[in-house]
Amino acid sequence: MSTAIAFRRVVADELARFHQHERCVTPVKSRRTGPVLAAVVVSSLLAATACSPSGGGAQQSGQGIAKQITIAAVNDQSGPVGYAGISASQGARLAVEQINDQGYLGDGVVIDLTQSDPAGEIERAVSDMTKAMADNDVSAILGPTLGQQAAAVAPIVNQREVPTVFTQSGSPGVVTGDYTFRATAPMETYYSSGDKWLAENDLTKLSLIYNGTLPTYASLVEDVITPDQRKYGLSIDQRVEVQSTTLDFTSQAQQIAAAKPQAVIMLLTAPQSVTFMKQLRQAGYTGQVLGSTNQSAGMIAPAGPAADGLVYPVDFSASMDTPESKAFVDAFTKEYGQTPDPYAAEGFDALWWIARGIKASNDSSRDGVREGLSEVADLGFAGAMGDITFDGNDMRVPGVVVKWQDGKEQLLR
Template identity: 55%
Template sequence: MRKALLAGLAMATVLGTAACGSDDGGDSGAAGDGGIASTIKIAQVQDQTGTVAYAGLGASEGAELAIDEIQEQGFLGDDVKIDLEKYDTAGEIERASSEMSKAMGDRDVSAILGPVSTQQAATVSPLVGRQKVPTVFTQAGGEGVVTNDYTFRVTPPMESYYASVMDFLEEEGVKTVSVLYNATFPTFAVLGEDDVPALAEERGMEIVQSLPVQMTTQDFSGQAQQIAKEDADALVMLLIAPQSVTALGQLKDAGYENQIVATSVQAAGNIEAAGDNANGLVYPVPFSVAMEDETSDAFTKAFQAKFDEEPTPYAADGYDAMWWIARAIKSSGDSSREGIREGLAKIASEGYSGAMGEVTFDGNDARITGSLVRWEDGKETLVK
């Protein structure tokens, strides 16, 4: 009876495998037929236009560099090709859902680089779990993103490395802090309302002023006057890139001259338009061209050789995400959706060295030490 049962199970497995493979429609291996396909299609469902297009476009460049390296090294096999297909979410939640549905509906798509906005990512995360398509999110640092076995995040949540900013302020002797934050942006709302006050209290600092603004706020003259009047030792500014440029100018006009700290959103030259008003601004980053470790420096040099410009943290995200997927495929020996999911989880349990340096994980969610940088005269330097 035992032999008959085993034979029956073996036959059922063969039939089940054949049934799964029959929907694939090609040689991509996305449906789960095992092995590494000759062509692996990865979808990038991220902003290519709109207010945060810089994050999606940067991730595209980083992913393209990684694909070049993976193929040139024959990392997955000498004849294995990776196709990156781009879908533009254009800064819209409904469009993100629609584009994700299109990508997941394509049975040749083996994995997805998910939306950079938390609102978009949190909306599509349950769908990812239901459709069982491994999705690596870049940016999207808020809650509700990494929610199931098929959701992964390569960019560490900002609150996981923001303590370095508060340590810096403590070392500078700061006792009083004002907070100006975009309450519509989930990551900044959590930082402004929960994390920064808690970190400040732990270090004996007092939050003397907390001023929320909206994503649509473009004039900060009123808030700047309030901040200058309070004259706290430091200002924690949690705004998206265009808002930061405006706010810094209006803070200067209002007469505020104390230390301002910000976020990685100001990186990648996004603050350059503020000119001299941005000098002295300090912020934490998961990646900067000023980083000196071996893997970060190698990424910077390779990116400059390909694009003739310096890489941004968003490019580092895309680069590390694509290499994570490649390592996952090699680890599992399977470029199907299920093979990639299995491999992503295995690599996460081990960690790796990439553009952002040494990366570890809390479950499927990346963690790094981060670096603190100062913007001065058009470039970032490490804060020692």
């Protein structure tokens, strides 16, 4: 298979997967699509490989920790998913401020976080990443949050050997080598906590509505929820499949309400879930609904009172009660005047992961950061998202179950 064809398939897959990825569900609109887009990205990849200097940064491995360490943030600050990149960068900047103020990496050692904005464009992400990797002062990169951007730049990251920590970017083809890392746990690794909560509350007779167009939801049903039925004694007596194009759920809501399940599992995008919750309540259903991370961080708020009582598992909530989580929420709220969302927690833990890595290896060169990130991943650490562990270079978190009530999240377990 030719390189262009193979990469075109990767791009097409990533474009499809992004629409269903955890919370970043808004499709990217680009002037270039299909083969033209793939060709542009391939050309950028080839240009990056051919034109950029190879090797590590100006600091060579084994020289210890430099007095100034530059980390580049290449994540959307505008465009369809700018909200995710803005929050991640806010969390990262808070971490940098704490690291510097504490003298965590040594007296006089300062981390400098630079920022660029790909604005939802794959081509711009490739360009911005290439520039960051060509800058020998950059020791590590906080990579794009958008799945197809991350998949496009991952081959360059590994070829250029620049340690890059992605947040979100839950698609395949991102954590692909020694220099690619991810600070967001895939939804399927903690969703079972929601099924367990249903069983603990004797809510075992269920209806399921899910967006079958989206691979994440299809695999979640097949690989997590179906096995959980046996594990927790659940019974899904009604399955309703919809498409990404479904905007009116009147008939589906009436069908589910008529079945009178003890609880409804709802696997829909954020905009779909707002409409469905309203129409489900209008159909007369007053029972429990279990959602997903797509409703977290206030995404369900437009549903108003219809969303009250909605329960969902999430990787982070401002209601979490671990010491590290509370300290993060307090510091973030003081710094920005608002409570943090999951994207902010991911950016915060990503930067602390990098700092811990530098300290572990006692080396702020690119090879030192990579080695340190792996060392920290082997041990795990307590962060804003709780007790963090890793599967290789990929983060795992315990997750929590929260209830949306009166415009805010309440911790359940």
